[in-house]
Amino acid sequence: MRVYEPLAAFPEPERTHWADYARRGDTPTAQDELRRSLADLVRVPLVAVPRHESADAFTAEWDGTLLVCPWRTRLRGWLALEELVEWFPRPVLDAALPPAARRRATEEYEAWRERNPDGRPWIRTGVWQVPLRWFVLVADEEREYLPGERLRYRTPMVQARRRLARGLRTLREAEGYGMLTEGLVEVGSWLEEFHPRSMVELDYGGLTHTLPEAGLAGDRSARDLARGIAELRAGDREGAARTYGELAERWRAVRERLFAN
Structure with missing residues (x-):
């Protein structure tokens, strides 16, 4: 599920960034985002969560207004890790994402939350389902x-x-x-x-x-x-x-x- 917001919802300089971004006319698709996510999963060493936040977004025209849905891939990666703990048995989870990688990601997320207490994703994802x-x-x-x-x-x-x-x-x-x-x-x-x-x-x-x-x-x-x-x-x-x-x-x-x- 995604929320697309009008440019007026974003503070500067982010508002200008998204306006320029949309003006390029070659914004990525959902399949582009999926391919990039899969590429991160096959890196060696494994990258549990991207090191830097994405500067990409989905855009849409809605009633003549430009709307933007930032990917916020790094934030969503942290949130997804929390859900994986609930979905998979510990041995399976440890094999896919070593405890050290998960622990490092958790520490990074906690530090980010201290700096961004009001941060929230524009995109929410269900695992093999639409809730x-x-x-x-x-x-x-x-x-x-x-x-x-x-x-x-x-x-x-x-x-x-x-x-x-x-x-x-x-x-x-x-x-x-x-x-x-x-x-x-x-x-x-x-x-x-x-x-x-x-x-x-x-x-x-x-x-x-x-x-x-x-x-x-x-x-x-x-x-x-x-x-x-x-x-x-x-x-x-x-x-x-x-x-x-x-x-x-x-x-x-x-x-x-x-x-x-």
Whole structure:
């Protein structure tokens, strides 16, 4: 998930940097970012987190306004390391990223946080999944699918916040959706950090190249989650549980690919 902000959201000299950057007209794509990340993983010695912060960004034109989504690859690398500890058994993690490399990265991140207490990423990534709570922010009519290229949703920040607030009200009045509710609260806190005229993009990323095309073409996760919340709002708890359960099961199967032989 990405947030694109208008130039007005950035202080100088960063604002001028991004304006000049976008004016070049050859800004990198998501595939370019992926290739650079993979190149770092095969370096010897292994580089757990880039030594320097990226000066690249994704850009977009939205209602005639230039929007920028900085990569902040180094910051995201630190955050990803924290998630890896939760996802992988220690022997597997130690083999992939030696403890000394992880310890050094942790020390660097702590030092960075002291200097940048308000720092936050513009991009959030799911491991072999799109977290279900993210679909609350978008609507089925915003879905864009180009086979073999991308599956994404784009929505104005104000609309994303409105949907999140409405979904939270419904979920808080129900029972059995505590994890989804907590996740939405956390996402909402993150979104509050950005300019109100930003754009939110929910992108399937590498999943568009690894999941079957037929499954992607038929995927309507945003619509399904919206239907489940609407059923809750209407008092149909059984229908909501069935809708949410089916959606959660589909994405559980996707996550299991991470650990498949």
